[in-house]
Amino acid sequence: MSFLENLRAGFRRFMTGRNGPDQLSLALLWAGLICSLLDAFAHTGLLSLLGMAAYVYALFRLFSRAVDRRRAENERYVQWSASLRTRLGQARVRFQKRKEFKYFKCPQCKSILRLPRGVGEVTVTCGKCRHSFTQKA
Ligand SMILES: [Zn+2]
Numbered sequence: 001m002s003f004l005e006n007l008r009a010g011f012r013r014f015m016t017g018r019n020g021p022d023q024l025s026l027a028l029l030w031a032g033l034i035c036s037l038l039d040a041f042a043h044t045g046l047l048s049l050l051g052m053a054a055y056v057y058a059l060f061r062l063f064s065r066a067v068d069r070r071r072a073e074n075e076r077y078v079q080w081s082a083s084l085r086t087r088l089g090q091a092r093v094r095f096q097k098r099k100e101f102k103y104f105k106c107p108q109c110k111s112i113l114r115l116p117r118g119v120g121e122v123t124v125t126c127g128k129c130r131h132s133f134t135q136k137a
Helices: 003-015 023-042 046-063 067-096
Strands: 101-105 112-116 121-125 132-136
Touching (some): 023 046
């Protein structure tokens, strides 16, 4: 076995029975990175400390042998962040399609609606609350 294969097998043995990476650990690493970057500009020290705490907690979770507890934490995080992740995903799609569609909110129920760009001024009926209004696109 080569040195690299040995190293890989050793790491696999080391990680057996440990939690490994999951969504919460990844989110903690991102939070730590964002805190560190913000602190590079703000120089508060507190953000740097928060970033370090996030890194340490992410590493603790990565190597933890209490897999059941880490999975329960991850499940709570996934449920808690579901609506935020959905809204971020929808915002990304709107940004990608911003040249094809004009996005706007229904004045009554605040639902996000869209029209193909270049249709001019049209009467729109909201699919959610049936409110009708004119919109330029
Ligand atoms: Zn509406």
